[in-house]
Amino acid sequence: MDLTIQHFIALAPLLITTITVVVVxxxxxxxxxxxxxxxxxxxxxxxxxxxxxxxxxxxxxxxxPLLTIDKFxxxxxxxxxxATLACVTLAHAYLGDGGKGYPGNREELYLLILMAALGGLxxxxxxxxxxxxxxxxxxxxxxxxxxxxxxxxxxxLEAGIKYMVLSAAGSAFLLFGMALLYADAGxxxxxxxxxxxxxxxMPSLLAQLGLGMMLVGLAFxxxxxxxxxxxxxxxxxxxxxxxxxxxxxxxxxxFAVVVRLFMLSPxxxxxxxxxxxxxxxxxxxxxxxxxxxxxxxxxxxxxYSSIAHFGYLLIALVASKGLAVEAIGVYLVTYVITSLGAFxxxxxxxxxxxxxxxxxxYEYRGLFWRRPYLTAVLTVMMLSLAxxxxxxxxxxxxxxxATGVESQLWWLVGALVIGSAIGVFYYLRVMVTLFxxxxxxxxxxxxxxxxxxxxxxxxxxxxxxxFVLGVYPQPLLDMVQHAxxxxxx
Amino acid sequence: xxxxxxxxxxxIGGLLCWLGERFGATxxxxxxxxxxxxxxGIGLWLWANGxxxxxxxxxxxPEWAVEFKVLWIExxxxxxxxxxxxxxxLMILLxxxxxxxxxxxxxxxxxxxxxxxxxxxxxxLGGVVxxxxxxDLFLFFFFWEMMLVPMYFLIALWGHSSSxxxxxxxxxxxxxxxxxxxxxxIMLVAILGLVLxxxxxxxxxxxxxxxxxxxxxxxxxxxxxxxxxxxxxAVKLPVVPFHSxxxxxxxxxxxxGSVDLAGILLKTAAYGLLRFALPLFPNASAEFAxxxxxxxxxxxxxxxxxxxxxxxxKRLVAFSSVSHMGFVLIGIYSGSQQALQGAVIQMLAHxxxxxxxxxxxxxxxxxxxxxxxxxxxxxxxxxxxxxxxSLFFAAASLGLPGTGNFVGxxxxxxxxxxxxxxxxVIATSGLVFGSVYSLIMIxxxxxxxxxxxxxLAGMDTREMIMVLGLAGLLILLGIYPQPFLDTSAAxxxxxxxxxxxxxxxxxxxx
Numbered sequence: 001m002d003l004t005i006q007h008f009i010a011l012a013p014l015l016i017t018t019i020t021v022v023v024v025x026x027x028x029x030x031x032x033x034x035x036x037x038x039x040x041x042x043x044x045x046x047x048x049x050x051x052x053x054x055x056x057x058x059x060x061x062x063x064x065p066l067l068t069i070d071k072f073x074x075x076x077x078x079x080x081x082x083a084t085l086a087c088v089t090l091a092h093a094y095l096g097d098g099g100k101g102y103p104g105n106r107e108e109l110y111l112l113i114l115m116a117a118l119g120g121l122x123x124x125x126x127x128x129x130x131x132x133x134x135x136x137x138x139x140x141x142x143x144x145x146x147x148x149x150x151x152x153x154x155x156x157l158e159a160g161i162k163y164m165v166l167s168a169a170g171s172a173f174l175l176f177g178m179a180l181l182y183a184d185a186g187x188x189x190x191x192x193x194x195x196x197x198x199x200x201x202m203p204s205l206l207a208q209l210g211l212g213m214m215l216v217g218l219a220f221x222x223x224x225x226x227x228x229x230x231x232x233x234x235x236x237x238x239x240x241x242x243x244x245x246x247x248x249x250x251x252x253x254x255f256a257v258v259v260r261l262f263m264l265s266p267x268x269x270x271x272x273x274x275x276x277x278x279x280x281x282x283x284x285x286x287x288x289x290x291x292x293x294x295x296x297x298x299x300x301x302x303x304y305s306s307i308a309h310f311g312y313l314l315i316a317l318v319a320s321k322g323l324a325v326e327a328i329g330v331y332l333v334t335y336v337i338t339s340l341g342a343f344x345x346x347x348x349x350x351x352x353x354x355x356x357x358x359x360x361x362y363e364y365r366g367l368f369w370r371r372p373y374l375t376a377v378l379t380v381m382m383l384s385l386a387x388x389x390x391x392x393x394x395x396x397x398x399x400x401x402a403t404g405v406e407s408q409l410w411w412l413v414g415a416l417v418i419g420s421a422i423g424v425f426y427y428l429r430v431m432v433t434l435f436x437x438x439x440x441x442x443x444x445x446x447x448x449x450x451x452x453x454x455x456x457x458x459x460x461x462x463x464x465x466x467f468v469l470g471v472y473p474q475p476l477l478d479m480v481q482h483a484x485x486x487x488x489x
Numbered sequence: 490x491x492x493x494x495x496x497x498x499x500x501i502g503g504l505l506c507w508l509g510e511r512f513g514a515t516x517x518x519x520x521x522x523x524x525x526x527x528x529x530g531i532g533l534w535l536w537a538n539g540x541x542x543x544x545x546x547x548x549x550x551p552e553w554a555v556e557f558k559v560l561w562i563e564x565x566x567x568x569x570x571x572x573x574x575x576x577x578x579l580m581i582l583l584x585x586x587x588x589x590x591x592x593x594x595x596x597x598x599x600x601x602x603x604x605x606x607x608x609x610x611x612x613x614l615g616g617v618v619x620x621x622x623x624x625d626l627f628l629f630f631f632f633w634e635m636m637l638v639p640m641y642f643l644i645a646l647w648g649h650s651s652s653x654x655x656x657x658x659x660x661x662x663x664x665x666x667x668x669x670x671x672x673x674x675i676m677l678v679a680i681l682g683l684v685l686x687x688x689x690x691x692x693x694x695x696x697x698x699x700x701x702x703x704x705x706x707x708x709x710x711x712x713x714x715x716x717x718x719x720x721x722x723a724v725k726l727p728v729v730p731f732h733s734x735x736x737x738x739x740x741x742x743x744x745x746g747s748v749d750l751a752g753i754l755l756k757t758a759a760y761g762l763l764r765f766a767l768p769l770f771p772n773a774s775a776e777f778a779x780x781x782x783x784x785x786x787x788x789x790x791x792x793x794x795x796x797x798x799x800x801x802x803k804r805l806v807a808f809s810s811v812s813h814m815g816f817v818l819i820g821i822y823s824g825s826q827q828a829l830q831g832a833v834i835q836m837l838a839h840x841x842x843x844x845x846x847x848x849x850x851x852x853x854x855x856x857x858x859x860x861x862x863x864x865x866x867x868x869x870x871x872x873x874x875x876x877x878x879s880l881f882f883a884a885a886s887l888g889l890p891g892t893g894n895f896v897g898x899x900x901x902x903x904x905x906x907x908x909x910x911x912x913x914v915i916a917t918s919g920l921v922f923g924s925v926y927s928l929i930m931i932x933x934x935x936x937x938x939x940x941x942x943x944x945l946a947g948m949d950t951r952e953m954i955m956v957l958g959l960a961g962l963l964i965l966l967g968i969y970p971q972p973f974l975d976t977s978a979a980x981x982x983x984x985x986x987x988x989x990x991x992x993x994x995x996x997x998x999x
Binding site for chain 2: 428481
């Protein structure tokens with residue numbers, strides 16, 4: 001096919017991010033400077049974010065058989081870019097400047113994050129199994145490096161290697177599944193697969209097996225039970241801003257492509273697979289929440305809670321009609337905001353880097369009486385994760401329950417109610433720790449002027465956003481509603 | 490515009506308290522007192538100027554004394570719909586009054602982080618006012634869940650851990666939160682079910698109370714949805730199998746927390762039943778009424794027996810609340826106008842008497858540093874006034890004529906007798922046990938051999954004003970309840986028409 005100017009405009013976010021990667025790389029080669037690299041990355045990401053506006057006018061448009069840029073893709077691109085931007089800002093605070101902070105080379109972290117973000121952008125617009133695989137690998141491979149970025153710290157290195165091995169195993173499953181699916185359907189594009197599967201009344205065993213294996217691969221990336229074992233270790237070992245990236249941008253991108261795959265290939269969401277998905281959803285909700293109960297490490301706790309949250313999201317995926325796509329969009333947006341906020345607080349508490357992140361719960365004891373605003377941010381985030389009104393998380397949970405009730409998935413709704421009740425316990429535990437009497441131990445705190453730095457400003461903005469969306473969600477709902485309709489129609 | 494202000498005033502006042510903390514510990518207390526007096530004042534002004542013969546009733550378009558409606562979340566047809574009728578007004582008056590009292594009773598008790606304490610206190614009350622005013626089911630749920638968070642903080646941060654260290658205040662707070670949150674989610678599922686059934690019937694997606702009143706529900710669905718609502722309210726009321734959070738929360742909470750919990754938070758559940766569960770699901774509620782009344786009976790006896798067995802004075806009062814709420818539940822589900830009115834009076838009277846008993850328990854604790862009645866005894870001679878006043882409120886709590894509790898219980902029993910004589914007869918015998926635990930409390934704490942002869946500080950003016958004021962109101966409610974009955978009459982007759990006709994239909998079908 002010929003590429004016209006329209007196609008280039010549609011590709012603008014991807015192209016700009018690619019150019020940023022190249023520019024950042026060359027700039028590092030020319031002169032190592034932390035602030036300069038940070039500046040270039042943020043400018044590039046902001047431009048990419050802005051370039052989505054003109055894209056919205058010409059979508060939907062298929063650019064090469066691999067990618068389709070539509071409003072759905074635009075929404076998730078924006079989400080990924082915003083999340084990346086937040087992570088980059090956090091990383092800047094975390095790595096520190098001058099003699100203090102991270103002792104190794106700081107600049108490559110930005111390069112890796114940008115590349116991973118590019119992978120995410122490809123992934124959300126993929127509509128072909130090849131596109132899916134390219135995006136997924138482009139997203140995962142830099143993340144191996146990112147997780148192990150603090151490689152002189154044993155935990156970080158261990159986490160990096162663990163993530164690499166398991167992720168590679170996941171990819172192998174995914175590829176095998178794709179091969180089986182191709183053998184049956186004779187097409188690699190989502191559309192083609194959907195048509196081929198719809199032609200027969202019951203998908204063949206081969207196709208079901210293929211989809212099942214793909215599900216295994218994707219479930220690895222989304223850390224759904226029983227493929228969740230890596231999550232807490234990797235979250236704990238990874239440097240805090242990287243953990244934030246892993247929890248937000250990376251998971252959002254993978255989930256978006258799963259949604260697209262399941263919506264465009266209707267057969268994929270019927271029969272045995274629905275049962276399998278439901279079982280995975282219930283298992284993720286219950287096991288994720290139960291394992292989080294006893295954690296005394298905040299990063300591990302968030303890791304387990306993210307397992308549960310993706311279990312909630314699966315409910316909407318199983319429903320896959322009516323409100324489902326909209327619910328997934330809203331939930332992902334609120335989840336990204338909340339996770340960024342929670343990891344942001346951990347990052348700022350650990351900034352500048354000093355060998356080990358402040359992730360043990362006792363380090364947060366009595367934080368309210370020392371850093372009231374920072375604590376307020378974390379409190380809002382915990383409430384939002386628990387889905388209490390006045391926070392964005394409530395709107396997300398409301399949508400998921402509405403979807404579940406609409407599709408009459410009573411078992412899944414029941415699991416959600418039980419899961420939330422369990423979840424409240426550990427979110428409250430974190431929250432009340434913040435307000436207890438201060439211990440007399442020597443403690444590690446965020447710098448006193450944290451609000452005046454970029455990371456702090458970003459964090460406050462996120463907290464305000466989480467609150468405002470909880471009180472007045474209409475703009476978000478409008479945005480997501482438009483993005484949702486495109487996909488179904 | 491006055492209704493959103495009723496909700497906003499506590500929230501803004503709370504923030505001011507927090508900010509005012511940097512200017513010393515006294516400023517937040519005064520700000521809080523002012524805020525609550527303002528709320529109470531507006532409530533009284535509304536009472537004087539409103540027309541409370543307007544209330545929703547079947548058949549006609551619902552009318553309200555004051556109404557406020559602004560579109561909020563268009564996607565789901567959710568609006569900020571607030572409205573006031575006699576029942577909500579009485580509840581708001583109670584909230585304002587107990588708000589003032591809970592500020593006063595923590596004047597000396599709370600010394601740590603005063604600003605943040607009052608922030609939480611004000612936000613609880615703001616949330617409660619929201620619950621009493623909300624007419625959009627989403628908004629109602631929003632406030633219902635929102636008031637849990639500050640209550641959690643109040644118990645977890647300023648509460649008392651039990652002396653043997655087994656039950657910490659955080660344990661109690663978390664238990665309270667999880668019980669109410671989980672049951673709340675069940676209600677949310679039921680709300681969504683109701684909305685979606687209405688949507689599939691009419692094609693309009695709305696959470697508005699007045700619209701949903703007209704929803705036509707298949708019998709089975711109606712019953713399941715009603716149960717969803719009932720469970721949430723039953724946990725909060727509390728009805729016996731779901732009550733286990735209450736004694737823990739009360740025992741561990743600071744005095745102001747107990748006052749709010751017993752005085753107001755429990756009433757949100759009874760209000761929810763009267764406002765939402767009965768009118769929205771009249772047929773299912775009529776079918777469910779015998780079960781609900783049986784649960785009420787169990788509550789009366791179970792609460793009374795357990796109250797008798799307690800050694801902790803606050804746990805005793807907490808279990809007596811379970812017993813009293815059993816009467817309210819019977820009154821609500823009996824389907825007679827008299828009993829419904831009695832339930833309202835009983836709610837008000839119990840709010841006042843339980844609040845007073847908790848305040849007195851708090852005052853005892855400030856003097857003795859224990860709530861264990863085994864370590865009291867013989868206090869009658871050691872503290873001036875306090876024992877005698879306690880005796881008055883214990884008598885009120887057992888339903889002595891001349892106090893509001895008597896009027897409430899009497900109306901409930903006489904109203905319920907017509908439709909369900911057996912339940913009423915058994916419930917009446919529960920009153921005997923009410924006397925037993927009330928009097929044993931007085932006996933254990935104030936009579937018997939004294940542990941020491943040292944005379945303790947008498948009551949100061951602030952303490953006297955609080956409890957004497959409550960005593961005065963209880964007597965007023967006992968000898969001249971007419972103004973209160975008039976205010977709630979229209980609302981209750983609406984509820985009665987919905988529910989009563991459903992009961993009659995059910996009876997004729999059998």
